[in-house]
Amino acid sequence: MGQEERLRIADLRLGGAGIRAIARDLGRSASTISRELRRNAHPITRSYRPYAAQKRCVIRAARPKPSKLDDRLLAAVVEERLRKNWSPQQISDDLAVVFAGQAELQVSHESIYQSL
Structure with missing residues (x-):
């Protein structure tokens, strides 16, 4: 618009x-x-x-926007799951459960794909 x-x-x-x-x-x-x-x-x-x-x-x-994966804790959790061969969708779904109520520690599968 x-x-x-x-x-x-x-x-x-x-x-x-x-x-x-x-x-x-x-x-x-x-x-x-x-x-x-x-x-x-x-x-x-x-x-x-x-x-x-x-x-x-x-x-x-405005771009570029800061990535949620700039957060070291979140990046470490995502990296750990990637090393276990989890898909970005599985990681995103798991983060929504593990960090329920903490939006800053949840990330979409698209963001994970972009960071790869």
Whole structure:
């Protein structure tokens, strides 16, 4: 979603349009519009702020992002399981059980593949 769409969302919202009407106008899913409005609402006034939304989007999309596997403990656990011939999917599934509730110590199988 670009700045033009965000400005259109703000205009439609100010005009009283609902989420589904905005979604139809932009050819987007209602859930996409709902998420956009929720993520980028002013914390106090709850009004949608398209320029702030665009700025946050650019920041979130910045690359390269730090890898979760930069964490030495997590990298050691993953490496140990790779040496035991576990697949990245098996490792990811196991980490979700072993480190349940600790998102920083869980990693997707895609991230493991990328690190190889």
